[in-house]
Amino acid sequence: MRTGGSNRSHLPLVVLLVTSLFLITLDLRGVSVTANSRSATQSFLAPIQRSVSDFFSPVGNFFTDVQNFGNTKAALKALQKENAKLRKKIVYKKDTKGQLVKLEKVLDLAGRGGYKVVSARVIGKGSSSTFSQTITIDAGTRDGVQRDMTVIGEFGVIGVVKSVTSTSAIVLLISDPTFRIGVRLARSQSVGVLMGEGDNNFTLQLLDPSGVIEKGDVLLSLGSDNNKPFVPGLPVGFVKTVSSSRATLTQVASVGIYSNLNSLGVVSVVLRSPNEDPKNSLVPIPIPIPTTTVYVTQSPEAVVTPDGVAKDQN
């Protein structure tokens, strides 16, 4: 009797497990159940994310701001002097201004390269429980965005459009572990592959066995056939350290990227690239550090004697 009862209680478990496995099999065999259902969810979530985004844009970086409290102490002191109403207005103003600055930089980058872009606000981030690095933007097919289009931030490539609905799109970020982009070194024109690792670390592997990587080398996107998913000539990152292991056939380097993927507010999707490859024209130019020149003039009254001692003539 006990065995029979136990079997009965296991029946729903078996049925649900078989259903799950059936769904997985359908998905892996290419039945478009996943794409359609996730696309429908995205269409449903996009307007909610857009409206929530207005509220969460200033609040979203709360913890990061707390961590950097020391750096922003002066700014906080100034804000404390103002009353609550004005403070709220300033927070929103700052947010808008920050987004405008970012937008200006993104459009500047796109303009210099001759890319036709459509700009979009970041309205959502991928859930941490999915282990994938994605953002949701408020531009979709209605704005000309299509799957596999390059997405740029203020300093260069930040990802690629993974899926798109009429009003929103999911962007796979460059930091995602599955992300691969062909790059060339601006200095030596050596070609390699840049791989995301799920955090702020990136690995560059050169394809050319004789290629040499140097610290500080700038990486530009190599481009793809018909410019999908990547357009050529966009800055991607810079070499932080070079691994000199003899066990590998080609050189491997640790790479940093210019954009901060945690604070993306505005991004642009490249709709069309110029007819000619911009080559190295988009390599970031380092901001010159002003040097102070000090002129030392000898006092007319002082005379240096042959033994090296300065004496006043008076």
Added chain:
Amino acid sequence: MSWSRAGYSAAILFLFFVIQESAISRINFPIAGFSLYLAVLLGFMALENQLGAIVLGFIGGLILDLSPSSDSPLGKCALILTLVGYLISRNRESLGDFTERPIIFVLFVSLGVAATLLTFLLFGVVLGENNGSFVSNLQTISGNGIWTLLLSPILLPGIVKLRELTLTSKERI
């Protein structure tokens, strides 16, 4: 578990899924993000009997499978959470009534969230998914566990009340 309660529970879970996807995911939590959805789902599952935990695990997994940011095949989360539901129901009897032992409840849910994420990861590896470096995965799992541990004491009384709302009059008796 009655059909109506399964329906109410699914609606509540979907609401938390929307909150998770549109609001909670936007917050840059230190270490790693917090999954409100998983915390609520595991809280619900921990209060159910065996059949209830399994059914809620399946429903909750299917909803999580709809996440637009997910790259996994549809049904993966449903499969894992059904198994998690079964494991929860098998072990909860030895821990007693959670509503009278809140600390055990919080610890159970926090460990459950971390264990579920670890299972997602391991199952992803089996399916050939690339989930990134060991360190970042460790951060995601431990971060989620820590945040669930910190925030569950605030959330769980609400979860218990929400579950009571879904009970039919017969089930209340």
